[in-house]
Every structure is written in C-alpha cells, then in structure tokens.
Amino acid sequence: MKQAKAKRDSWGSRLGIIMAVAGSAVGLGNFLRFPVQAAGNGGGAFMIPYLVSLFLLGIPLMWIEWTLGRFGGGFEHGTAPGIFHSVWQKNRFIKYFGVIGIFGPFVIFVYYTFIESWTLAYSYYSLKGVLTALPDQAAMQSFLKGFQGLEKNAFFSGLGPAYVFFLITFFANIAIIFRGIRGGIELLCKIAMPVLFIFGIFLVLRVLTLGTPDPAKPSWNLMNGLGFLWNPDLSALKSGKVWLAAAGQTFFTLSVGIGVILTYASYLSKGDDVVLSGLTAVSMNEFAEVILGGSIVIPAAFVFFGPVEIAAVAKQGAFDLGFVTTPLVLGRIPMSAFFSFCWFALLFLAGVTSSVSLAQPAVAFMEDEFDIGRKKAVGIFAAVAFVLSQPAIFWLGRGVVNELDFWGGTFCLVLFGTVEAILFAWVFGIDRAWEEIHRGADMVVPRQYKFIIKYVTPLFLLIILGAWFFQEGLPTILLKGVSAADRPFVIGTRIGLVALFAALAVFVRIAWKRRARRQKELA
Amino acid sequence: MTVSGWFFFILSWLVILGMNIYCLKKVFSKKELK
Numbered sequence: 063m064k065q066a067k068a069k070r071d072s073w074g075s076r077l078g079i080i081m082a083v084a085g086s087a088v089g090l091g092n093f094l095r096f097p098v099q100a101a102g103n104g105g106g107a108f109m110i111p112y113l114v115s116l117f118l119l120g121i122p123l124m125w126i127e128w129t130l131g132r133f134g135g136g137f138e139h140g141t142a143p144g145i146f147h148s149v150w151q152k153n154r155f156i157k158y159f160g161v162i163g164i165f166g167p168f169v170i171f172v173y174y175t176f177i178e179s180w181t182l183a184y185s186y187y188s189l190k191g192v193l194t195a196l197p198d199q200a201a202m203q204s205f206l207k208g209f210q211g212l213e214k215n216a217f218f219s220g221l222g223p224a225y226v227f228f229l230i231t232f233f234a235n236i237a238i239i240f241r242g243i244r245g246g247i248e249l250l251c252k253i254a255m256p257v258l259f260i261f262g263i264f265l266v267l268r269v270l271t272l273g274t275p276d277p278a279k280p281s282w283n284l285m286n287g288l289g290f291l292w293n294p295d296l297s298a299l300k301s302g303k304v305w306l307a308a309a310g311q312t313f314f315t316l317s318v319g320i321g322v323i324l325t326y327a328s329y330l331s332k333g334d335d336v337v338l339s340g341l342t343a344v345s346m347n348e349f350a351e352v353i354l355g356g357s358i359v360i361p362a363a364f365v366f367f368g369p370v371e372i373a374a375v376a377k378q379g380a381f382d383l384g385f386v387t388t389p390l391v392l393g394r395i396p397m398s399a400f401f402s403f404c405w406f407a408l409l410f411l412a413g414v415t416s417s418v419s420l421a422q423p424a425v426a427f428m429e430d431e432f433d434i435g436r437k438k439a440v441g442i443f444a445a446v447a448f449v450l451s452q453p454a455i456f457w458l459g460r461g462v463v464n465e466l467d468f469w470g471g472t473f474c475l476v477l478f479g480t481v482e483a484i485l486f487a488w489v490f491g492i493d494r495a496w497e498e499i500h501r502g503a504d505m506v507v508p509r510q511y512k513f514i515i516k517y518v519t520p521l522f523l524l525i526i527l528g529a530w531f532f533q534e535g536l537p538t539i540l541l542k543g544v545s546a547a548d549r550p551f552v553i554g555t556r557i558g559l560v561a562l563f564a565a566l567a568v569f570v571r572i573a574w575k576r577r578a579r580r581q582k583e584l585a
Numbered sequence: 586m587t588v589s590g591w592f593f594f595i596l597s598w599l600v601i602l603g604m605n606i607y608c609l610k611k612v613f614s615k616k617e618l619k
Contacts (some may be wrong), residue, residue, distance in 0.1 A: 076618050106593025113600065289586035292594040331619040338615065342608035349602045446614070504615040 070138060070430070070494030072329050078248035080339050083128075083326055084346035085251040087317040087414025088258065090177075091507045092351040093409065094380035095177060097360040101291050101376040109352075111299070111308035115223035115522075116348070119309060122511060122519045123318040123479060124344050124485045128336035129233075129499045131327025140328040140426035142321050142478075145568045157574065161566045162478045163321025164423045169470025169559065170320070171420040171447055171461045173454040177381075178413035179231035181406045183224065184385065194393035202386045212459045221455070235414065236444045239421050242436055243329055247418050254411045261408040262354035263269075269362045270399055275394070279368065287364030289358060290372055295336060297399025302529075309526050311383050317353055322419045325426050333502035341505070346359065350412075358405075359383060362391045384409065389506060395452040421447070431573035453555065460551035461544055468538050469559050476530055480523040487516045 072078040100108040134145030142163025144158045196202050207213045211221030218224075238246040246302045297306045317323065327336065350564050367387075375387050392402040417478040421443060428439035453462050496512055530578045537543070544552050586594070 073618055075607075076612065076615075080612065106590055106597075109597045111592050113597075179597050285586050288594065289590050291589050293590035294593050335615070338608065338611055341604070342612050345601070345604040345608045349605050352597050352601045502619075504611060 070135070070140070070329065071436070072331075074244040074248055076335075076339060078252055079326060079330065080246060080346070081251040082247055082415070082419065083317075083323055083340075083343035084350075085255050085313060085412075086326070086419035087343065087347040087416075088255075088350040088412050089317075089416045090181075090380065090384065090409055091311075091315055092347065093262075093358065094384045094545035096315065096351045096355045097291060097358075098376055098378075098380065098383060099307055099311050100356065102296045103304040103361055104301075105290075106292040107296050107298050108304065108308060112312060113153075115305075115309040115312040116344070118514055118518050119522050120297030120318065120461060121310040121341065121344055123313075123483060124316060124340045125499055125507065125511075126321070126515065126519075127318055127323035128327045128340040129495070130482065130486060131324040132330045132332065132336055133228075133498055135325065135330060136332050140325050140430045141423050142482075143327070143427075143573075144430065145324055146482075146485065147176060147574075156485075157570055158567050159481060161563060161570055162474045163287050163324060164427050165321055165472065165563050166470050166474035166478060167320050168419040168424045168447070169466050169474075169562070170365055171417060171465045173422060173451045174413070174417050175232050175235060175447075176228050176451060176455050176458075176463075178410065178417055179224070179227040181413055182231055183227040183525045184389065185403050185406035185410055186227075188389070188399055188406055191399050193389045194398040194402055196390070196393065199386060199390060202390050203382075206385050211456075211457055225455065227251065228451075231414075232444075232448065232451070235417050235421065235515045236440060238414075238418050239443070240437065240440045243422075247422065250418060251415050254415050256407055257414075258411040259350070259354075259402070259405040259413070262350065262358075264404050265401060265408070265473050266354055266357045268395065269358055272362065272365050272395070275365060278284065282365055282368045283556055284361060284365055286369070287361035287372075288357075289374075290369070291360045305531050306526065306533075309522065310530070313479065313541070314475070315524065316347060317416070317419070319475035319477075319482070320420070321478065323421050323480045324397075325423045327428070330406055331394045335502050335504040337507055338497060338504040344485045354559040359388055359391075363387055366391050366394050406440065427569075431570075435562055440548055450558075451550075457551050461548040462551055462555050465552050465555040466559070469556075472530075473535060476523070476527050480520065480527050483515075483523055484518045486499070488519060492516045506547075527570045 073082075100112075130145055130149065131140075134140065134148050137144065137148045139145050139148055143157040144160070145163075146160040147153075150156045182236075184193060193202075193205070196205055204213075204215050205217045208215040208218035209224050211218075211224060214220065238250050240246065241249070267281030270284065270288075272284045274280055276282060313319065330336070359375065360372070363375050367375055375383065378387065388405055389402050392398055392405055395401060425436070425439045425443050428442060429432040429436060434442070454466060492512060492515065495515070497506060541549060541552060
C-alpha cells in the first residue's frame with residue numbers, strides 16, 4: 063500500500079512570514095549598496111527615481127510573487143517549476159523555465175554563506191578588540207586579505223580561521239533549515255529581525271550624535287556628512303543611468319526574482335492575505351535600507367575621513383566599505399568594540415535570515431515533488447551545497463564568486479522577475495490575477511495597479527533587462543576584464559553551473575513523469 | 586546640509602516611516618493566518 067503524502071509545513075503566525083520575507087530581503091546590500099548608490103547618483107534626488115521604482119516595480123513584483131506562491135501552494139507546489147506549471151498548464155516547457163527559481167537561490171547560497179561567515183568572524187574580532195586596534199586602511203585591507211586566505215601576512219598564516227567560521231555558519235544554517243518552516247526559519251526571523259533593528263537603531267543614534275569629533279577640522283561634521291548623502295543634484299534626474307541604478311537597487315533589495323518569496327508564500331492557505339503582508343515586508347525592508355542604511359556608513363565615514371577621502375570611499379565596492387572602512391570608522395569612537403560588534407552582528411543577522419531563505423526552494427522541491435522527508439531533503443541539500451561551496455572558498459581570488467554572483471545573483475534574478483511578471487499579468491490574465499491577489503486580502507490594492515501590473519511593471523523590467531544585458535551582462539559573458547590566469551577557473555565555474563542547471567531540469571522531468579504515473583494509478 | 590537636502594531627507598523618512606506605521610497598525614488589528 064502506498065504511503066499517504068506528508069502534510070506540507072506551514073507558518074505559525076502572520077508576523078512570522080512577514081518577518082521571514084523581510085529577513086530574506088534585508089541583507090548586506092541594504093546597509094552597503096544603497097548608500098553608495100544614492101551618494102553616487104544624485105544624492106537626495108536619487109530618492110525620486112528610487113521611490114518611483116519602488117511603487118511601480120518593487121511593490122507590484124512583491125504582490126505578484128506572494129500571489130503566485132500562495133496559488134502554487136494550493137496545488138502542493140512550493141517551487142517555481144510547479145507554480146509556473148499550475149499557472150500555464152498547457153505549456154510543456156514553462157516548468158523548465160521555473161528551474162531558475164531553484165537554481166538561482168542555490169547558487170547564491172553556495173557563496174553567500176562564506177561571505178556571511180566573515181561577518182560572524184568580524185563580530186568575534188570586534189569583541190576581542192583586534193579590529194578596533196588596526197590603525198589605517200592598509201592594515202585593515204591586509205587583515206581582510208589575510209583572513210580570506212588571499213595572502214599570508216602578520217595577521218593570518220592561512221585560511222584556517224576563516225574556514226572554522228565558515229563551518230560554524232554553514233552548519234548553523236543547516237540546523238535552522240532542518241527544524242522546518244515554523245520551528246526553524248520563522249523562529250529565527252522572529253528573534254533575529256527585532257535584534258537586527260535594535261542594533262541598527264543603536265548605530266544610527268551613535269552616528270547622529272557624532273557632532274564634530276575633531277575641533278581642528280570643523281567642516282568634518284555630521285551635518286556635512288548627511289549633506290554628502292542627501293544634498294540633491296537635480297541634474298542627475300536627466301540621466302537614464304541614474305534611473306536604471308535606482309530601479310536596479312529597488313529590484314535587488316527586495317529579493318524579488320529569486321524564487322524565495324514564491325516558496326515562502328506557498329506555505330500560506332488559500333484565504334490568507336497577501337496584499338497587506340507583502341506591503342508590510344516591503345516597508346520593513348525600506349526601513350532597514352533608507353532609515354538605517356542611509357544613516358550609518360556614509361555620514362560616519364565623512365566625519366572621520368573628510369570631504370576629499372569620502373569621495374573615494376563612496377566609490378569603493380560594498381565589501382571594502384563594509385569590511386575595511388566601517389570598522390576603521392567605528393574604531394575611532396568611544397566604546398568602539400561594542401559598536402563594531404553591533405555592526406557586524408547586524409550584518410550577520412541580515413545574512414543568516416537571507417541564507418536560510420535561499421536554501422528553502424531546493425529543500426521544498428525535494429519535499430514537494432519527490433516526497434522526500436524534510437530531514438533527508440536537508441541532508442541531501444547540505445551535502446551538495448557543502449561540496450559546491452569549496453571552489454568559492456579556495457578560489458575566491460580567481461573570480462569564482464564573481465561568476466557565481468553574476469549568474470545566480472544577477473542574471474537569473476532579472477530574467478526570472480521579467481518572465482514571472484509577464485506570466486502573471488498576461489498568461490494568468492490580469493482579471494484572474496486581480497481576483498487572486500484580493501482573495502482574503504486585508505486591504506484593497508488601488509485600481510491603478512491593475513494597469514501598472516499589466517503594462518508598466520513588465521515594460522519596466524524589460525527595459526532593465528535589456529539595458530543591464532548590454533551594459534553589464536555582455537561584457538561579463540564575454541569574459542571582459544578577466545585575466546588569462548583566472549579564465550580557466552571562471553570557465554570551469556560556468557561549465558559547472560550549466561551542468562547544475564541541466565541536472566535540475568532532468569529532476570523536474572523525472573518529477574513530472576512520476577506525478578503523471580501516480581495520477582494514472584489513482585485514476 | 587542644504588535646505589533641499591533636508592527636504593529629501595525628511596520626505597524619505599516620512600514616506601518610509603509612514604508606510605511602516607500604516608502597515609504594522611493594520612497587521613496587528615487584522616486576523617491571523619488561517
């Protein structure tokens with residue numbers, strides 16, 4: 063006799079799923095990428111295209127993903143292949159397109175946990191007082207490179223300490239996922255998110271009370287620091303690049319286009335609200351980004367580095383800003399070890415609430431489509447993810463992480479987001495979609511959004527996809543800027559990714575054949 | 586910071602804080618999951 067299918071997991075409370083979605087969205091980018099984008103793209107004026115993109119692109123996409131996820135969950139599908147197939151049952155190929163919704167988050171998980179582990183390590187080094195004792199940018203850079211295993215120096219003689227922190231982080235993630243949706247992810251997010259906001263508010267209050275720390279340099283003060291970020295350059299609004307940067311920031315900050323929100327929402331019941339919950343998750347993410355992210359790094363760096371150096375600081379990559387400049391800045395204020403710990407603990411909590419969400423689609427796929435129990439599914443996931451994490455750790459300086467980030471963290475997101483918006487508005491049909499969005503809704507979506515979801519959001523996404531492809535996608539695909547020494551590593555990573563995608567597509571095919579066979583047996 | 590800097594700073598904070606207050610107030614006053 064065949065065993066009955068195990069009941070799907072579910073959320074314990076409404077605040078739980080809101081916190082989990084917000085936790086998935088709030089990441090390092092909120093605190094590091096946003097202020098750099100704003101400072102470099104018109105300052106305060108950046109907020110005009112940013113808010114326009116939020117209301118025309120971010121919020122509609124969030125509603126689309128929540129609605130599609132809940133709809134697919136009704137058919138016991140928690141991942142994009144099944145959800146897309148439920149929406150467009152006549153199309154045999156759409157389920158293969160949905161593979162991106164498992165592939166993308168899995169690829170991001172593979173390198174993200176390693177980066178997340180740096181924040182845990184830096185929290186530890188902050189408390190030990192090691193970080194705050196480093197005198198300048200050069201020492202901080204050297205510390206980071208030694209820690210990452212990119213060079214042997216006075217601080218580190220190898221990758222050992224970084225690997226220990228990676229193991230702790232990786233298995234902490236696995237332990238949380240192992241405990242399931244309600245007992246693991248929801249519990250984590252309900253604790254971690256308020257703590258993250260408390261650490262963030264501590265840091266904002268500290269930065270906003272910095273005043274003028276060096277009386278010999280009266281212009282290096284907080285007001286001018288805030289001015290560096292917020293004084294608007296209205297001429298920037300004429301630049302298409304600025305609008306594109308704002309739209310890209312909105313898109314990436316909300317974790318839409320990954321497939322994670324689809325999976326999270328699939329654990330809702332048919333009559334649960336998605337409109338208010340989705341909007342609340344967006345609001346929480348924006349609080350972390352604009353209120354907290356916009357008030358910590360850049361204003362504090364201005365106060366200690368002054369108007370000349372801050373321009374170079376603002377042009378740094380997010381990693382240098384987070385791991386080199388910020389600890390240096392925090393090292394110069396009283397109770398530096400505590401505030402430096404707050405900063406890295408905040409980044410760690412932002413990281414862990416995102417990484418557990420990245421693991422969930424692959425685990426849900428095994429549970430829903432192959433009836434594999436959660437513990438076994440998490441075991442398989444852990445083994446595969448652990449093995450595939452190793453190239454990202456040992457060949458970090460060889461462009462492997464950049465390659466993984468390009469495909470998993472950028473290309474797939476934009477493509478997936480565009481297709482799901484078109485699928486929702488045009489294949490599912492806007493009238494049916496509108497009815498589905500409002501099923502059990504606790505607030506009414508303004509009528510104008512019917513037009514926005516049907517025309518504006520897909521068009522906006524197509525423009526971003528096209529512009530991004532020619533500006534950044536094509537040069538990366540053609541290996542522009544990759545040194546000859548790194549090419550074998552980058553090409554090897556690319557081949558591995560193609561193989562992974564193909565393997566997942568084969569699993570989808572097997573799952574559908576299995577499902578068809580079972581339906582025949584039942585008939 | 587210039588007057589226009591303050592304008593964008595305060596406006597952004599008001600929009601984001603307003604969204605949060607509106608949503609959280611509604612979330613806590615509405616029904617739980619089914």
